[in-house]
Amino acid sequence: MYCIFISVDLKPGAKARYLELIAENARASVEREPGCHTFDVLLDREQDNRVYLYEVYESPQALQAHKETPHYLRDREQINALIERQQVLRADVAGFFPPRG
Template identity: 45%
Template sequence: MFSLVVQVEVHPGRREEFVAGIAANAEASVRDEPGCLRFDVSAVATDSNRFFLYELYTDAEAFAAHKASPHFARWREIAERVLVPGSQVNTAGELLTTHASEESA
């Protein structure tokens, strides 16, 4: 499985717009893309303008389909307004093992 961790910084005063935009993108990704298995958005506890995303796809082709989707294009328009330029760091990988409780979201 293809995994992606994304770290971003949001302009001060743009947090709510970021959260709404990324939540819509995450929801549509899991709902509309058969290859998107997980899309988590987390806030950094010590900095209200920093976030990280964890995305899981069946394979790299599913991630490529994600980047070609209409909801991703809408997200990129929002990202242009809310993200600090140069702050996004993407780390792609391969999921090797996972464990979750029944209470996991």
């Protein structure tokens, strides 16, 4: 399994719209993409304009396929306009606890 953990710093006033758009993307990803196993949206408790995305894919190729889906491409321009800065950590999943099927 392949994971990306993204730290997203949003522009002032962008949080509500970003969360609306990213929730739609996350939901569609886990429902429609067999290679997407997890897409969690997390809110930082100390930095109000910081959001984290935790995404688990079958492989790096599944992540690439995600980036080519209609639901990803539809809102990408709007989502990017709301982001001040982001950092992406890429990792291999060593295990899930509890284990997943």
